[in-house]
Amino acid sequence: MKSFAIPVLAALLLALLPFGVSGYVLGLLTLAYYFGVFAMSWDLLFGFAGEVNFGPSFLVGLGAYTAALLNHYQNWPIPVCVICGALVAVLGGLALAVPALRLSGPYFGLVTLVAVLLLQNALVLFAGITGGEIGLDIPDIISIDESTNYWTALGFMTVSGLILFGLSRSPVGLILQASGQDAIQAAALGFNVTRHKLAAFCVSALFSGLAGAMLIFYMGTASPGTVVDIGVGVQVIIAAVMGGRRTILGAALGAIFLIVAGELLRPLGEISTFIVSAVALLVILFFPGGFLGAALHRGER
Amino acid sequence: MKALQILIDGFAISSLYGLGAIGFTLIFGVSGVLNLSHGAIMVTAAVIAWAAAGSLHLGPYLGALCGVLASLAMSFATYLLVVRPIQGSTRIPREEKEIFVLTGTLLWGIMIQEAIAYAFTSNPKTVLPLIPGVIYILGVRTPMQEILTAVVSWAAIGLLWLLVNRTRRGKVLLAASINPRGLTILGFELGDIHLFVWGLYGVLAGLAGVLLGAFLGVSSDNVGTLTASAFSIVVLGGLGSVTGSLVGAYVVGYLETITAYVVSPSIRTIPVLLLLVLVVYLRPQGLLGRR
Numbered sequence: 001m002k003s004f005a006i007p008v009l010a011a012l013l014l015a016l017l018p019f020g021v022s023g024y025v026l027g028l029l030t031l032a033y034y035f036g037v038f039a040m041s042w043d044l045l046f047g048f049a050g051e052v053n054f055g056p057s058f059l060v061g062l063g064a065y066t067a068a069l070l071n072h073y074q075n076w077p078i079p080v081c082v083i084c085g086a087l088v089a090v091l092g093g094l095a096l097a098v099p100a101l102r103l104s105g106p107y108f109g110l111v112t113l114v115a116v117l118l119l120q121n122a123l124v125l126f127a128g129i130t131g132g133e134i135g136l137d138i139p140d141i142i143s144i145d146e147s148t149n150y151w152t153a154l155g156f157m158t159v160s161g162l163i164l165f166g167l168s169r170s171p172v173g174l175i176l177q178a179s180g181q182d183a184i185q186a187a188a189l190g191f192n193v194t195r196h197k198l199a200a201f202c203v204s205a206l207f208s209g210l211a212g213a214m215l216i217f218y219m220g221t222a223s224p225g226t227v228v229d230i231g232v233g234v235q236v237i238i239a240a241v242m243g244g245r246r247t248i249l250g251a252a253l254g255a256i257f258l259i260v261a262g263e264l265l266r267p268l269g270e271i272s273t274f275i276v277s278a279v280a281l282l283v284i285l286f287f288p289g290g291f292l293g294a295a296l297h298r299g300e301r
Numbered sequence: 302m303k304a305l306q307i308l309i310d311g312f313a314i315s316s317l318y319g320l321g322a323i324g325f326t327l328i329f330g331v332s333g334v335l336n337l338s339h340g341a342i343m344v345t346a347a348v349i350a351w352a353a354a355g356s357l358h359l360g361p362y363l364g365a366l367c368g369v370l371a372s373l374a375m376s377f378a379t380y381l382l383v384v385r386p387i388q389g390s391t392r393i394p395r396e397e398k399e400i401f402v403l404t405g406t407l408l409w410g411i412m413i414q415e416a417i418a419y420a421f422t423s424n425p426k427t428v429l430p431l432i433p434g435v436i437y438i439l440g441v442r443t444p445m446q447e448i449l450t451a452v453v454s455w456a457a458i459g460l461l462w463l464l465v466n467r468t469r470r471g472k473v474l475l476a477a478s479i480n481p482r483g484l485t486i487l488g489f490e491l492g493d494i495h496l497f498v499w500g501l502y503g504v505l506a507g508l509a510g511v512l513l514g515a516f517l518g519v520s521s522d523n524v525g526t527l528t529a530s531a532f533s534i535v536v537l538g539g540l541g542s543v544t545g546s547l548v549g550a551y552v553v554g555y556l557e558t559i560t561a562y563v564v565s566p567s568i569r570t571i572p573v574l575l576l577l578v579l580v581v582y583l584r585p586q587g588l589l590g591r592r
Binding site: 125288 | 393
């Protein structure tokens, strides 16, 4: 029961932030919350299904650009665009799942990497429609009020976190974990590994796509640099590993840390990325369980 | 005319790709590590060679030597500071070592990239050519540097072949890639062998980096692309297979050159990516890989 109190308290505290802090901080955290969802979805796939997805930004980018194009050219309302974006991301997730079920380790990793590069190339190649490197401006945004944006993002992250965390602790999550660690034995125990992994891909893609689509409606623009670039995917992976694998909630923690640390160090210029990467590397080397892993471990002893 | 141009340019770029990828595949074959800081190490070599030859007035040859030495130092640092601690850690479960090495070397590569950008800016740099001048091969204007690139690459690859197949030290490497446990039982220290491979890798990646810097020029922004291209070449050819990597390098080099000359330079990499997806689906072990 005690372990429940901390996240609930944290969420309540975060929800009260708009009454106390500046719009600048709120904007930063809004971005961090969307990143948190990216990282949590990635953790479901990696930590539980055991699939190393190097291209989380492929799923994010599909969701974001589908929503952006529909809004830009068709002027569909935001919720419809977001749902369509999420659905296309799920299709993308299924496209990744097919090789994942046949390939292992580095081979699957490379396919996901290539998927990102192809998406990025396609966006630049059809620059006339997609806006290319510069990006596509989006007529609708969620809100111009910082607090509303903040609460939307926080609510979205909380709900996604609850669903993903619940899923990971459910029997389905346990079966997933078993298939990730030893697929043959899991199958021998009578579990349908293929179906569970497919489901994991769909759920991960669904939340990545949703978050990607909502992020661009917050920012008012969609560009490869913010939602598709490999660098974005790398950040998601670092966030999830730093926060603690197989914890789901740790991934969100890692994402918030990464975004906030990056912003705090921004005055240092180019060297800021160096410091953030160095800290992440040290965490990986000395606390392989990540933030949450280290905290939980101490609690157990 | 255009065909000959493609043939010559493609050959030079492919041999350079081969040299770059061969060290990458060697490390994977012997120690099972995919080194995602590969691009950063190549760029380090090129930038140090550029700085030593230019700012320190050491001339192109000493500059190139400095570049290779820098890459060697960086390669050992990667192994000793990042890879070995992860492999030796008792807190990381065995089945997750792979993802930790990948993430660790990736972060390390980003650190090197940012350090280079901070110290030398991210502007593209062109290393002084070792041999200046241009010659005409059947009417095709070819810089001497391009010929040198192909010659040095193949010389290095040839020496590596001799080392692996004709010397005791090299045969140990081969054995380590086939059965590391058996080798340990015979009394060989696996750690020393790995250190040796990383040394070889440092020299190969350094040579490739310096040649690339003189041929096309590099900037710290190229780090990701260089790693990705080595990774694709190696998977295309078959992970751990040195011959496969060379074949992969030529396929990628020529496919890119043909696309750039015949269609458009802006879609240069797309056919390679599509081919890669196709190969990975139909023949996951790569063209010449063993499973």
